[in-house]
Amino acid sequence: MPGTLPAFLHDYEEPLVVSTSQIMDGNIPTIAGVYGGKRARDQIPKVDHKKIKKICCIGAGYVGGPTCSVIANKNPDVAVTIVDLSVRRIEAWQSDDLPIHEPNLLEVVQSARDDREGRPANLFFSTDIDKAIREADCIFVSVNTPTKSLGRGKGRASELSYFESAIRRIADVATNDKIIVEKSTVPVRTAENMREILMANCNPGVKFEILSNPEFLAEGTAIKNLLQPDRILIGSLSTQAGIRAAASLVDIYAAWVPREKIITTSLWSSELAKLAANCLLAQRISSINALSAICESTGANVAEVSKACGLDSRIGPKMLSASVGFGGSCLKKDILSLSYIAESLHLPEVAAYWRSINDINEYQKDRFARRIVACLHHSLEKKKIAIFGFAFKKDTGDVRESAAISIVHDLITEGADIGIYDPQAPEESIWFELEAACDNPDLVRSRVKIHNTPYEACDGAHAIVIVTEWDEFGNKTPVASKKATVTPPATPRTESATSLPSKLLEAKETVAKATGTRVEWERVAGVMKKPMYVFDGRNMIEPQNLEDLGFKVEGIGMAGRGRKIVVDLDS
Ligand SMILES: NC(=O)c1ccc[n+]([C@@H]2O[C@H](COP(=O)([O-])OP(=O)(O)OC[C@H]3O[C@@H](n4cnc5c(N)ncnc54)[C@H](O)[C@@H]3O)[C@@H](O)[C@H]2O)c1
Structure with missing residues (x-):
């Protein structure tokens, strides 16, 4: 049965730089813009904001694990703890037999986790969720949001119970202010509902700022995507607190992502943009697949059709196989x-x-x-x-x-x-x-x-x-190469100690674990x-x-x- 989405969430503080009308007009400057535009992006930001020192990531899955491992790798002065309900998953993350297969992931994890080569460990995996929440100043929520299997919207709507339970736990446990980052893919306006839960359940005096920071990595190329993202999207309220929280998160990504690739929007645009991006990608696959059926019956070759269409710069060649x-x-x-x-x-x-x-x-x-x-x-x-x-x-x-x-x-x-x-x-x-x-x-x-x-x-x-x-x-x-060889960082606190060898990005082909050929x-x-x-x-x-x-x-x-x-x- 159709329902309606809740009314617009009223900003609860005065906007600092970005007005609500700018957001409604879609004319939202990036944080770089707020700081004074691209040319000034290397200047110290004028927005007074806190530096994030401790991150907790709830959910050690395909997104939480790789994303926060890269964040830890690139921010050696930030302590990152990834937590999960699953003891088995966390034990696997603590070992060298990681719970997910992803090219070059192990090297990224080891370099931040293993206290080696003079670089102190700043990546931790734990099942002590409450402790990690309590200690963090920024919490990524990266739990699964599958399709509902029960009740209204069954088989269609997103199941937000895991997400909500993580939010409730944060509200129960937190004793100081937190930035909460929606990393999971959620329906547009989820932040509004979560804010209501937080406000109703939080300890006295504790304030939360919710940011949307959807993840665009693709499995199989996660590390490459995380190291060289097309963009980082951060959605916030246009309030002082919202802009400040967004600026704090921008700093984390700016450790390795060029500022012009870090874009900020309203919360709702950010939430919707993630869903929109996935639907547009899938739409291209279904379009070429629908054409493949016509090819099979007519003698046309879909590879030739795809190439001919993809050379049109308005269409482009990607996702047309x-x-x-x-x-x-x-x-x-x-x-x-x-x-x-x-x-x-x-x-x-x-x-x-x-x-x-x-x-x-x-x-x-x-x-x-x-x-x-x-x-x-x-x-x-x-x-x-x-x-x-x-x-x-x-x-x-x-x-x-x-x-x-x-x-x-x-x-x-x-x-x-x-x-x-x-x-x-x-x-x-x-x-x-x-x-x-x-x-x-x-x-x-x-x-x-x-x-x-x-x-x-x-x-x-x-x-x-x-x-x-x-x-x-x-x-x-x-086969070009069997596996990327990774040189461990030679010296601490140098470029090579905190950044990953470029060879990690060069491995084009993989070969079987079983056969190697x-x-x-x-x-x-x-x-x-x-x-x-x-x-x-x-x-x-x-x-x-x-x-x-x-x-x-x-x-x-x-x-x-x-x-x-x-x-x-x-x-
Ligand atoms: N997999 C992808 O390629 C991908 C890419 C972009 C975005 N996303 C989105 O990211 C989110 C996570 O996806 P995923 O593939 O990493 O899921 P996943 O199932 O691999 O991992 C989710 C983890 O969260 C844990 N968890 C659930 N509830 C918890 C709680 N209350 N406290 C602690 N841990 C809890 C689970 O035990 C699980 O290990 C989803 O919203 C998904 O749509 C996924």
């Missing part, structure tokens, strides 16, 4: 959230527009599974299919909302046996996702096997389905049943090479070799 569909914990849920917000604002056409992006994504996954079944003569009984990659994208072990989940589910339903190989996705996460997606977990356990090498997964298989674009599956170019396709051909199919859900295979080995290759957005193209405009 056709694929089996997007996955991950963010895009689908953020589209659902934005669409639900539009519905709540009585904007049904807007809601339907954004929802259609998810609809195309589901259609793309379903279409791909149907194509596999059709090519394998409409029956998968007594056939084995190897799944190459289960993570939602390369260079991460994250399998949340991976396209592999629905594809495996569809293939099992058709009677197939499945062999899965992924170099990083943890086995227990694969089982968790597959069993959650299927009414019959016993069927999943009886049909699916998870293997340590691609060759075991392919043994006796009729087809391979490439779901994740891990470099090791490709056959286009040779590219897949040997000749060897694969030797263990498979004939005819052998490769369904390339990422268009990463150069088909001719594999066809020379006897494979039939089916890509996305290109008609399969030897398949008849029928265009019947009247039907």
